[in-house]
Amino acid sequence: MDTRRAMGSWLSGPRAAAEDMGVDFGYRGERLGLPESGPGSVAPVGRRLAALFVDWGLCALIAYGLISRDDMQVANVWASVVFWAMSTAFLGTVGTTPGKRLLGLRLVRVKEGPLGPLQAALRSLLLVLVIPAVIWDRDSRGAHDKAAGVVQVRI
Template structure:
């Protein structure tokens, strides 16, 4: 892509990622699909924990389930159920694997929502930038 005489390259090039195929930057549609699956799963789990029907308490429980699921799964195996379904994994830029502390930071920022809505030119959310992680295709 060339604009105003500047060559910006492809998304992920500055991060040392391939342009396409495995380990290339995961596209926004896949990432949004994965988070929708994870949120839906969290709501179902929270709903099953609360027997008196859907309420504001269910939303709060769903956020807690989403938080715990994200921290535990990304911090150990590198993906959530939704990410696995969409062929995405989270990696640390320096080491390749996401440790539990980095996963905790990333998930706290993701649950705040605003950092996830602020993207850089490579398509990484602020939560990924601050945690030093990136979502790539598996």
């Protein structure tokens, strides 16, 4: 391999280099048996982030308005607790949160069966910890989704 080609693969990234060698990654969600687009397809990252901001904003308002009006640091800690409780309750029962519902998203299990409360609690806890949520696979599933065995899809 010549130097110019090696430098080009480094600049374009490992995926582009693998595709140049003939590797076919397919579309997001293909390995999970999901459609490429439309209802049931993997949710776009922008919508998922927007839904997260909506949910976090609601929880921050609840924490600030009902729990701690005097100290913002205490309100921020309580916002995390309220976010975990709200996500666990909504995802464990109806499979969506207010923000996800507003943006047309929901959580489904990769394997058959409904999302249970324990999986929702684990996913919500890992989401609050942030680090697992920013580690993604090629299907755009975070480590928190993989640990719970779920994927976010369009409604």
